[in-house]
Amino acid sequence: MPKNRAAIIGVGETVFRKHHPDKTYVELAQEAAVKALADAGLTMDAIDAVVFSMAPTQFMGVNDADKWAVDSIFAAGKPFLRVHTGGATGGSALHAGYAHVASGMYRAVLVVGADRIAETPDAQHILNLIWDRFYEHDVALNTVTMTALSTHRQMHFHGTTQEQFARVVVRARRNAMKNPHAHLKGIITIDDVMRSPRVAWPYKLFDICPRSSGAAAVVVAHEDIAKEVCSRPAFINGIGAIANTVFMGDRMGPSADTEMSEIPEAAYAGREAYAQAGITDPIRQIQVVELYDPFSSTQFPQLESLNFCKRGEAARLSDEGAFEPGALLTVNPSGGTLCTNPIGVTGLVRVADAALQVMGKAGEAQVPGVRNALATALGGSVQFATCTVLGADSV
Amino acid sequence: MDVHVMGVALHPAALRIGDKRLEEVVFDTAHDALGNAGISRAELDHVTIAACDELDGRSISSMLLAAPAGAYLKDEIKVTDSGMIGLCMEALRLSSGRFDLGIVASWNKSSKGPLEDVMRMRCEPFYTRPIGLNMTIADGLFAQAAGEAFGITDDEVCATVRAGYERAALNPRGLCRAVPAMEEIRASPYVAAPLRKAHQAPVTDGAVAIVLASGRWLKKHPGARPIARLSGIGWRTDAYNLGNRRLTGFESLKGSFGAALSMCGAKGFADLDLIELDSQTGYHEAAFRRALGLPKSFTVSPSGGPFAQNPYFCTGLVNAAEAILQVSGRAGAVQVKGVRRAAAHGCHGFAQQGNAIAIFEGV
Numbered sequence: 175m176p177k178n179r180a181a182i183i184g185v186g187e188t189v190f191r192k193h194h195p196d197k198t199y200v201e202l203a204q205e206a207a208v209k210a211l212a213d214a215g216l217t218m219d220a221i222d223a224v225v226f227s228m229a230p231t232q233f234m235g236v237n238d239a240d241k242w243a244v245d246s247i248f249a250a251g252k253p254f255l256r257v258h259t260g261g262a263t264g265g266s267a268l269h270a271g272y273a274h275v276a277s278g279m280y281r282a283v284l285v286v287g288a289d290r291i292a293e294t295p296d297a298q299h300i301l302n303l304i305w306d307r308f309y310e311h312d313v314a315l316n317t318v319t320m321t322a323l324s325t326h327r328q329m330h331f332h333g334t335t336q337e338q339f340a341r342v343v344v345r346a347r348r349n350a351m352k353n354p355h356a357h358l359k360g361i362i363t364i365d366d367v368m369r370s371p372r373v374a375w376p377y378k379l380f381d382i383c384p385r386s387s388g389a390a391a392v393v394v395a396h397e398d399i400a401k402e403v404c405s406r407p408a409f410i411n412g413i414g415a416i417a418n419t420v421f422m423g424d425r426m427g428p429s430a431d432t433e434m435s436e437i438p439e440a441a442y443a444g445r446e447a448y449a450q451a452g453i454t455d456p457i458r459q460i461q462v463v464e465l466y467d468p469f470s471s472t473q474f475p476q477l478e479s480l481n482f483c484k485r486g487e488a489a490r491l492s493d494e495g496a497f498e499p500g501a502l503l504t505v506n507p508s509g510g511t512l513c514t515n516p517i518g519v520t521g522l523v524r525v526a527d528a529a530l531q532v533m534g535k536a537g538e539a540q541v542p543g544v545r546n547a548l549a550t551a552l553g554g555s556v557q558f559a560t561c562t563v564l565g566a567d568s569v
Numbered sequence: 570m571d572v573h574v575m576g577v578a579l580h581p582a583a584l585r586i587g588d589k590r591l592e593e594v595v596f597d598t599a600h601d602a603l604g605n606a607g608i609s610r611a612e613l614d615h616v617t618i619a620a621c622d623e624l625d626g627r628s629i630s631s632m633l634l635a636a637p638a639g640a641y642l643k644d645e646i647k648v649t650d651s652g653m654i655g656l657c658m659e660a661l662r663l664s665s666g667r668f669d670l671g672i673v674a675s676w677n678k679s680s681k682g683p684l685e686d687v688m689r690m691r692c693e694p695f696y697t698r699p700i701g702l703n704m705t706i707a708d709g710l711f712a713q714a715a716g717e718a719f720g721i722t723d724d725e726v727c728a729t730v731r732a733g734y735e736r737a738a739l740n741p742r743g744l745c746r747a748v749p750a751m752e753e754i755r756a757s758p759y760v761a762a763p764l765r766k767a768h769q770a771p772v773t774d775g776a777v778a779i780v781l782a783s784g785r786w787l788k789k790h791p792g793a794r795p796i797a798r799l800s801g802i803g804w805r806t807d808a809y810n811l812g813n814r815r816l817t818g819f820e821s822l823k824g825s826f827g828a829a830l831s832m833c834g835a836k837g838f839a840d841l842d843l844i845e846l847d848s849q850t851g852y853h854e855a856a857f858r859r860a861l862g863l864p865k866s867f868t869v870s871p872s873g874g875p876f877a878q879n880p881y882f883c884t885g886l887v888n889a890a891e892a893i894l895q896v897s898g899r900a901g902a903v904q905v906k907g908v909r910r911a912a913a914h915g916c917h918g919f920a921q922q923g924n925a926i927a928i929f930e931g932v
Contacts, residue, residue: 277664417645
């Protein structure tokens, strides 16, 4: 039970695309910060502290780029820190912002970040460097091959097909048509996905997220401020996070605590967040989820781990249209990570897009009657997970 | 603030830890802190890590290092500013009502690679990188500006450095190096005028971990015995660009100090018994003293500070550990008598863009 309740009262996102040649890194962060402040109806004078969301800086080429951004996001003179948990960074940054307010030390906090993944010609080369120098670099592990291996197991256990994964991509790109910030969008078919170039079996090019550049920000405020300045805040009713071992071999087999193909980290994080938010029947209580899904195979195990359906059922429900906008559960109405992946802020984008749904500000992507929305983020060797439950009512 | 220190551990100081991988350094230190607290890893409900990918030599270094720090299947978060900012994050988490018992761990195996190459890559690419700014040059600019603003002389800096080494020589947790002669310091070459090589605290390898608990957890565990209370904490950042106002304003240092004092109900330095300063050079200690208004008689860095050990990224959290040892009467040969309230300082970024202060009280 938090000592002080917190809510998101402002959201800002830039357009996401491969390159932003017209802006520097810090100008991108500034654009998102200004938009979030304007959305909250606050000026920077009302912000007590700043949390910066930024994962590996090797993509954009400036170590500790957050320090460079301090002036541009108006943070000089304020408490400031940077959070970095790999792909889960944005989710963790939101949790850090929440802790600022829940602790009672600060009343309003700006959580902001930016990334420029395509500054490097080969992001997967950079992502090879996250692995062990002696044992893993040379076997060409990167985030694509890593999750392809896990997807093998998912297909083996549940009989999931490549076409079922392809349907996820088709839905994501179509949903993104209604999101003005999304990077990839459009009407494509399952055949288009199946015919796209093979990258690492079972992945084809369209099964994989793009390298995005852009920025996102949210304003997290104490409940008292939220009620005063915001007609429909998104209350942060539950947070959960977990770190698992880096070693994928230790996450499979009879002696393992967890099974990697199930993304069990989402179950741990979700269980904690649900308990705080009073979520006992997720499929009935939550209307929208914004899942961290950089690959077409990342949605199903998360939906199952988060108890939206039984293990092995998500692919069939997807085929039946259960995850379309306004259906049983609206999954990634923004298009999700499959359409937009600025890694250092992707988790924050998930939270921001979920908050927009609760706040009724999602524009054409708005799902009617959203009372609870959930956002996840995954990082490292899919070993880090965060889960955030947002609600129209404070719990 | 209702946050309590249950245990603390420092990895044995070394210029280079050559017989362990970094994960072993982290594991040993976290394990020792838990042992010092008498708490098992299973009891922890969260872990806070403070580490730097670039200094660890690996992208997302917490992938490998979260588990050795105690975070296997725990709620874990990592900050990248400095070890002291890890303590700030930990204080927030424990105060939020969401967590009750955690560990904050930080490390720096600075011997793994050239520190200045990492620092040079911290420059933005348009103005500062082309002119070759690095940590030493930033500290030189600081020394120039602060020296002029405060009238700090080379003699004073040399004496400050020598005094730091003298205190450090007594600290069993430091490197216990020979104390250099004044002439030796005075004769050392300039690295970025007016900064001399001997003015700088040499970087070392090291790690530190602190186990902390909420007051709520303590009430539920009446048999548990904290060794100190974290009674105040403050952190701030300054502007990135190294203009004269930035170099001589000390706004983030003074803001952090004021916030921490205010939180613990202290009116000023007179309500403190000592402060462990993160003085990367002799110029820094001389300037920090003046900026904070500390009189010459005030006890600064009895541990020797960075001249005892200087695992750059986590030196501030090492200072926090030393302050905890002081208020708990466990500082050994560098123990100051009758310490009830001690402050620790950490800083990071070019010319100390960010500062943090933590205040500990005896229990």
